[in-house]
Amino acid sequence: MKPQPITIIGGGLVGALASMFFAKRGFDVTVLERRGDMRKAKVEAGRSINLALTSRGLKALTEVGLADEALKLAIPARGRMLHDAEGNTTFVPYGQKDDEVIYSISRGELNKLLLSKAGEYDNVTMRFNQKLEACDIDNGQYQFLDTEANQSHTVDAPVTVATDGAWSAVRKTMLSTVQNFNYAQSFEAHGYKELTIPAGPNGEYQIEKEALHIWPRASFMLMALPNLGGSFTVTLYLAYEGVQSFAALDSKEAVQAFFEKEFPDATALMPDLAEQFFANPTGALATIRCAPWRVGGKVMLLGDASHAIVPFFGQGMNSGFEDCSALGELLDSESDWATLFEKLEAERKPNAEAIADLALENFVEMRDTVADAKFQLKKEIGFELEKRYPGQFIPRYAMVVFHPEIPYAEAKRRGDEQEIVLNELSRGISSLHQVNWELADQLMQQHRAA
Numbered sequence: 001m002k003p004q005p006i007t008i009i010g011g012g013l014v015g016a017l018a019s020m021f022f023a024k025r026g027f028d029v030t031v032l033e034r035r036g037d038m039r040k041a042k043v044e045a046g047r048s049i050n051l052a053l054t055s056r057g058l059k060a061l062t063e064v065g066l067a068d069e070a071l072k073l074a075i076p077a078r079g080r081m082l083h084d085a086e087g088n089t090t091f092v093p094y095g096q097k098d099d100e101v102i103y104s105i106s107r108g109e110l111n112k113l114l115l116s117k118a119g120e121y122d123n124v125t126m127r128f129n130q131k132l133e134a135c136d137i138d139n140g141q142y143q144f145l146d147t148e149a150n151q152s153h154t155v156d157a158p159v160t161v162a163t164d165g166a167w168s169a170v171r172k173t174m175l176s177t178v179q180n181f182n183y184a185q186s187f188e189a190h191g192y193k194e195l196t197i198p199a200g201p202n203g204e205y206q207i208e209k210e211a212l213h214i215w216p217r218a219s220f221m222l223m224a225l226p227n228l229g230g231s232f233t234v235t236l237y238l239a240y241e242g243v244q245s246f247a248a249l250d251s252k253e254a255v256q257a258f259f260e261k262e263f264p265d266a267t268a269l270m271p272d273l274a275e276q277f278f279a280n281p282t283g284a285l286a287t288i289r290c291a292p293w294r295v296g297g298k299v300m301l302l303g304d305a306s307h308a309i310v311p312f313f314g315q316g317m318n319s320g321f322e323d324c325s326a327l328g329e330l331l332d333s334e335s336d337w338a339t340l341f342e343k344l345e346a347e348r349k350p351n352a353e354a355i356a357d358l359a360l361e362n363f364v365e366m367r368d369t370v371a372d373a374k375f376q377l378k379k380e381i382g383f384e385l386e387k388r389y390p391g392q393f394i395p396r397y398a399m400v401v402f403h404p405e406i407p408y409a410e411a412k413r414r415g416d417e418q419e420i421v422l423n424e425l426s427r428g429i430s431s432l433h434q435v436n437w438e439l440a441d442q443l444m445q446q447h448r449a450a
């Protein structure tokens with residue numbers, strides 16, 4: 001591909017990373033970001049305080065030489081720590097291998113790292129406080145408001161990558177200007193609120209550090225991921241309306257009583273719970289699907305701008321980073337923008353659809369079925385099948401989270417088939433010792449044939 005100036009709109013996680021995939025290949029890149037420069041001043045990083053970084057995201061970071069530095073900011077979580085209503089805990093590992101871990105990382109610190117490293121390339125220019133207000137995609141003209149100077153200006157941007165997030169202004173323009181543009185946004189009945197379990201008096205972690213904690217309560221749940229420095233970011237996922245809902249938590253007393261009843265162990269670690277609850281916003285959860293993601297060779301939506309998903313598989317950022325890996329490969333093989341963008345969408349769209357569906361399914365698993373004895377038995381059978389049929393049976397969670405070489409769409413398809421095997425093998429039994437392994441052989445042969 002002939003080096004040519006590239007404009008990236010949105011310097012969040014995906015935009016900052018994408019800039020390096022271009023810069024490494026000799027393109028001059030300009031990143032325009034609405035927020036201030038978070039490398040210099042404390043700037044709200046948006047959406048969630050911390051995130052799970054997993055193998056697909058790490059693969060993309062490795063491709064720009066940043067995985068090791070990112071991991072220095074991260075804490076490994078080796079499995080889920082389930083908390084029941086009495087405060088008893090059960091640890092359920094994510095996988096059987098030492099490297100089958102996910103990493104909890106601060107969104108702000110990761111974004112800062114990406115912007116800092118991108119800024120080290122001579123051919124990357126970053127412009128902050130630049131809010132995209134209007135675009136004329138056909139003529140490659142984008143109008144920004146410089147929010148510091150309070151002045152509008154127009155940027156000439158014949159080849160643009162729009163990574164301006166779930167509420168993308170570029171996508172909004174495409175919706176009204178691109179013929180037959182498909183767009184669907186669907187909000188969950190649940191919202192989320194972030195809270196903090198502080199570090200202990202000596203800076204220690206007050207609950208197990210290397211775990212993703214879940215308090216599953218069927219129709220709602222609490223979750224916690226560790227931060228460097230001893231604290232945990234706790235997220236309540238709860239319906240907006242109903243008996244147990246954000247609407248019902250309308251006073252400090254109601255919040256305290258709800259938490260003490262449902263999550264007594266977590267509540268004991270948050271002395272200022274009610275204050276935090278009312279100081280912090282309630283966020284919405286949406287799945288966004290659209291097509292096409294591009295207009296000829298002029299503009300391409302990537303990351304949340306093209307596929308925002310609910311956070312229950314911890315894959316939104318990871319899938320956006322995987323978009324960047326795919327972009328990098330195509331930059332090495334394609335010679336015109338229209339073809340590159342077309343191939344990129346063809347490769348990524350089915351996978352974005354698959355992970356959107358898997359993330360929705362995983363909400364039910366996390367808040368509800370994860371606490372079932374049957375679910376745990378099926379997990380154990382899955383691990384045993386993985387040992388007995390290496391390479392053939394890989395638990396669905398592991399395919400999505402630890403196997404970047406398996407595309408999301410294939411992980412979903414294989415996972416659905418494997419679910420039939422797991423349902424057959426777990427029917428009418430209550431422990432691993434009771435599994436009929438001859439039946440397992442037959443089922444695995446059928447599974448192979450399919």
Ligand SMILES: Cc1cc2nc3c(=O)[nH]c(=O)nc-3n(C[C@H](O)[C@H](O)[C@H](O)COP(=O)(O)OP(=O)(O)OC[C@H]3O[C@@H](n4cnc5c(N)ncnc54)[C@H](O)[C@@H]3O)c2cc1C
Pocket residue numbers: 009010011012013014015032033034035046047048050051052053130131132133163164165166167168169192283302303304305311313314315316317318319320
């Ligand atoms: C509660 C929650 C938890 C999550 N947990 C995980 C997780 O554990 N793992 C995971 O992989 N993903 C997770 N995600 C998803 C993840 O946050 C997103 O997928 C990721 O942020 C997408 O990155 P992005 O760069 O595409 O968009 P964003 O991070 O939203 O960045 C968009 C950027 O564009 C800028 N921008 C927006 N509008 C304009 C404009 N008009 N002009 C200029 N700039 C603009 C914004 O300021 C921002 O910097 C979670 C999401 C939520 C809500």
